[in-house]
Amino acid sequence: METKALRGHKFPMSIPAPAAEKFAEQRRKNCFLSCGIPLRFFESEFSGYIVQDACSEYAKARGKVLEVCRAYAGRFPEHAALGRSMIFTGAPGTGKTMLACIIAKSVIERGMSAKYATVYRLVGEVKDTYGRSSETERDVFARYIAPDLLVLDEVGMQYGTDTERLALWEVMNGRYESMKPTILVSNLTAEEMSGYVGDRVIDRMRENGGAVLAFTWESFRSRGGNGNA
Ligand SMILES: Nc1ncnc2c1ncn2[C@@H]1O[C@H](COP(=O)(O)OP(=O)(O)O)[C@@H](O)[C@H]1O
Numbered sequence: 255m256e257t258k259a260l261r262g263h264k265f266p267m268s269i270p271a272p273a274a275e276k277f278a279e280q281r282r283k284n285c286f287l288s289c290g291i292p293l294r295f296f297e298s299e300f301s302g303y304i305v306q307d308a309c310s311e312y313a314k315a316r317g318k319v320l321e322v323c324r325a326y327a328g329r330f331p332e333h334a335a336l337g338r339s340m341i342f343t344g345a346p347g348t349g350k351t352m353l354a355c356i357i358a359k360s361v362i363e364r365g366m367s368a369k370y371a372t373v374y375r376l377v378g379e380v381k382d383t384y385g386r387s388s389e390t391e392r393d394v395f396a397r398y399i400a401p402d403l404l405v406l407d408e409v410g411m412q413y414g415t416d417t418e419r420l421a422l423w424e425v426m427n428g429r430y431e432s433m434k435p436t437i438l439v440s441n442l443t444a445e446e447m448s449g450y451v452g453d454r455v456i457d458r459m460r461e462n463g464g465a466v467l468a469f470t471w472e473s474f475r476s477r478g479g480n481g482n483a
């Protein structure tokens with residue numbers, strides 16, 4: 255019966271455009287979701303990053319940071335081939351996570367792989383393996399080492415426990431050895447980050463011209479920003 259019905263069925267030559275667009279959009283969102291991109295930044299674009307606002311004294315520095323991020327995303331395959339990483343430092347609300355996520359999305363959209371996670375998440379995943387036989391710490395580290403780009407956010411917000419330091423070292427060293435770029439995002443200064451993740455990690459990230467971008471301006475949130483924070 256079923257075969258007969260299928261035989262008689264005529265598939266349309268093409269899916270109606272609105273349905274196809276909706277499907278493509280859903281696929282794109284699912285992809286961002288599975289890569290850990292926060293929903294808040296699904297629609298964020300470089301073009302929406304405000305350089306000049308009511309208080310323009312920081313516009314130049316913000317413009318420079320935007321330019322570096324845009325160039326990094328635009329030529330990501332070249333940077334990836336060199337394992338060129340970046341560090342974003344600065345006060346909360348200055349747009350670090352936003353720009354890191356826009357870069358990660360652009361990497362995904364060009365067909366390469368990216369992952370976004372906070373250190374809290376990484377450490378949580380490592381701890382979840384304790385007492386389990388189905389997954390080991392190594393499996394977790396491998397998941398963080400595999401993507402073409404890893405954005406590791408909120409570095410230095412935790413307690414600096416041995417588990418955390420070990421996880422950071424394993425992931426960062428694994429990525430370094432595979433020549434895979436990482437964007438580390440933190441409210442700490444570059445010097446404070448060295449103390450936290452270790453000089454060796456920071457030195458390696460600076461190799462091959464890796465940039466440290468200082469987000470030196472005031473919080474976008476305190477300016478009344480776009481109100482969706
Ligand atoms: N220059 C900017 N232009 C537009 N929105 C911004 C800008 N900077 C920050 N925001 C917005 O402010 C909020 C906080 O930004 P976020 O990236 O989370 O800051 P951080 O990670 O530095 O704490 C987000 O909603 C973000 O979209």
Ligand SMILES: [Mg+2]
Pocket residue numbers: 347350351352407
């Ligand atoms: Mg942030």
